Amino acid sequence: MTGDVNDNAPEAPFEADPFCKALFESLGPDIRASFTETQINALVSSLTRMNRQRHSIDLRAQVSLFFQRYYVVLLAGPDRRHKVMKTLARRRRLSFHAGTGATLGVAGFMSFSVLTVIGLLAAYLLKSMAGIDIFPDRHLWDFFSGELLQPAMHIANSAREYARDALKSLA
Numbered sequence: 349m350t351g352d353v354n355d356n357a358p359e360a361p362f363e364a365d366p367f368c369k370a371l372f373e374s375l376g377p378d379i380r381a382s383f384t385e386t387q388i389n390a391l392v393s394s395l396t397r398m399n400r401q402r403h404s405i406d407l408r409a410q411v412s413l414f415f416q417r418y419y420v421v422l423l424a425g426p427d428r429r430h431k432v433m434k435t436l437a438r439r440r441r442l443s444f445h446a447g448t449g450a451t452l453g454v455a456g457f458m459s460f461s462v463l464t465v466i467g468l469l470a471a472y473l474l475k476s477m478a479g480i481d482i483f484p485d486r487h488l489w490d491f492f493s494g495e496l497l498q499p500a501m502h503i504a505n506s507a508r509e510y511a512r513d514a515l516k517s518l519a
Contacts, residue, residue, distance in 0.1 A: 368392050 363369055368391075372380055383391075404425035411418045472488060 368395050
């Protein structure tokens with residue numbers, strides 16, 4: 349006897365079941381202390397009822413092999429998971445439809461973007477063929493060939509000269 353006041357106190361209702369004990373220990377002392385005795389009893393009763401369902405065949409055994417203990421469980425009985433399986437199947441269908449919808453939305457946006465660019469290019473070509481100049485002496489093709497392609501052409505020419513010089517030095 350250690351002399352504590354609680355030495356003769358009855359064991360808490362969740363101490364008997366390892367699952368309930370682990371659950372209450374994971375809550376932390378502040379939250380555990382906030383439960384009343386009635387709440388703890390109701391939770392333990394509910395958790396143990398959920399945890400242990402009756403099966404027609406319930407065989408459990410432990411086997412000791414090579415300094416290890418193994419357990420074997422065989423459960424059989426009527427399938428009571430029908431509602432759960434229906435709910436899971438419905439959730440899978442909903443997530444599949446949501447994923448399909450998102451994929452179609454992205455594909456639609458990309459198609460719209462590509463068609464918009466093609467439409468703008470077609471409008472530009474029609475404008476050019478009609479001879480309409482919005483900005484005199486400035487054309488889209490001049491922009492692409494001059495301002496965008498010239499630096500790339502300069503880099504390509506420099507690389508070609510470097511490769512030619514490297515091949516000459518090897519020969």
